[in-house]
Amino acid sequence: MSGGFFYYFHSYYLLFMGLVKRKLSSLWSLLKQSYFSWNRNDPWARSATIAYYALFSLPSLLIIVVTVAGYFFGKEAVQGRITQEIGEFIGVEAADAIEGMVANAALNQSSTWAVIFGFAFLIFGATGVFFQLKAAMNNIWNIAVKKNTVKRIVINRIISLGMVFVLGLLLLISLVISAVLAAIKDYVASIEPAVTTFLMEVLNFALSFGIIMSLFAAIFKWLPDVKLKWKTTYLGAMLTTCLFLIAEYLIGFYFGQSNPGSVYGGASSVVLILLWVYYTCLIVFFGAEFTVQYALHKKDKVEPNEYAEPAIYQELERLEQKRGQLVDEKRILDTLQSHVDEEEERQKQRKKQEEDDRSSS
Numbered sequence: 298m299s300g301g302f303f304y305y306f307h308s309y310y311l312l313f314m315g316l317v318k319r320k321l322s323s324l325w326s327l328l329k330q331s332y333f334s335w336n337r338n339d340p341w342a343r344s345a346t347i348a349y350y351a352l353f354s355l356p357s358l359l360i361i362v363v364t365v366a367g368y369f370f371g372k373e374a375v376q377g378r379i380t381q382e383i384g385e386f387i388g389v390e391a392a393d394a395i396e397g398m399v400a401n402a403a404l405n406q407s408s409t410w411a412v413i414f415g416f417a418f419l420i421f422g423a424t425g426v427f428f429q430l431k432a433a434m435n436n437i438w439n440i441a442v443k444k445n446t447v448k449r450i451v452i453n454r455i456i457s458l459g460m461v462f463v464l465g466l467l468l469l470i471s472l473v474i475s476a477v478l479a480a481i482k483d484y485v486a487s488i489e490p491a492v493t494t495f496l497m498e499v500l501n502f503a504l505s506f507g508i509i510m511s512l513f514a515a516i517f518k519w520l521p522d523v524k525l526k527w528k529t530t531y532l533g534a535m536l537t538t539c540l541f542l543i544a545e546y547l548i549g550f551y552f553g554q555s556n557p558g559s560v561y562g563g564a565s566s567v568v569l570i571l572l573w574v575y576y577t578c579l580i581v582f583f584g585a586e587f588t589v590q591y592a593l594h595k596k597d598k599v600e601p602n603e604y605a606e607p608a609i610y611q612e613l614e615r616l617e618q619k620r621g622q623l624v625d626e627k628r629i630l631d632t633l634q635s636h637v638d639e640e641e642e643r644q645k646q647r648k649k650q651e652e653d654d655r656s657s658s
Contacts, residue, residue: 327594331587334437338586343433344578347426351574352567354426361420394566424457427520430581431457434521437585440601441608442522449604456519510538513581517588522605529592529599537584544580548573 359379367375380393431453435441442449513534518525592599601607 323594327587327590331583331590334590335583335586338437338582340579340582343436343582344575347429347433347578348571348574350429351426352571354424355570357420358426394570420454424454424460427457427460428453430516430578431520431522433578433582434516434585435605436608437582438521438523438589438599439608440522440605441611442604443606452604460515460519506538506542509541510534513537513541513584516581517585521585522602524598524600524602525588525592526597529588529595529597532591533584533588536587537580540580540583541577544576548576 363372363375363379367373510531511534514527514530517530517533518527
């Protein structure tokens, strides 16, 4: 009996290890292909572009987020929470600078028109970074917008504004869960104080992981002009969140040890914000590339929505236009060359005529 049990146990063990080996091999292949595709799409330049837009979008974006979440918890509490979270990423100095941006960018209530125009520019500024991020996501999925009509531009801005409200909603959820966790902490501390610290660390990590993953999943699902399943986006978002949390520690360690903003003096806070957004975008783009490769690996049905088409169509159209331009340029060059040849021929005939006239005289 023991021999039969050992035989079955060994067989299941071999099957399990074979399955694990195949899964790890498949994961390594996906990661490797994702890296090659990520590097090919030049994430460095796109991350720098979005970091530039984020710097100008940040005050408007935070005002809307603080307003949405502050309606329930109060603006001071929400603003303090944002400052605390950002301070953990890039330092207290940069977080204080961002808090100052929000305070200085508040709308002036002096006149109705000032409020209207201020609100319009507020919306435009807050959606700018997501608008650029959407273009980057479309490039990763190799799709292009068919035609940038006014209607489509407005829809894209609305989608970007929706992402801003998602940020506010996630922050609100974070505040609610934090309040619940504080109540749980007090209850557990009254029963078993020894496990309170460990339990709160685990719960806080799970909270941060879930909220960040939900944000990345929303970005992967709603920003690109493709029809995609939530299951696919959540796997990519999970990997992106793991990389983001690892990078959070590494970036924090790097900023703490080398202090890269120190050489810029008064502009150090701005530099730290740019660096933070830049490195974050690199991670987000890799997660998006992994989502693409996973969808291809699983043979999920992924197709552009009604406003987009495969980018290869527009590439072929541009190549056809370029071919027409080259044909026209060649015709112009041939015409110019023929004029040059005719002029050279006339000069030869003139010179020959002059030589004949001198010889006859």
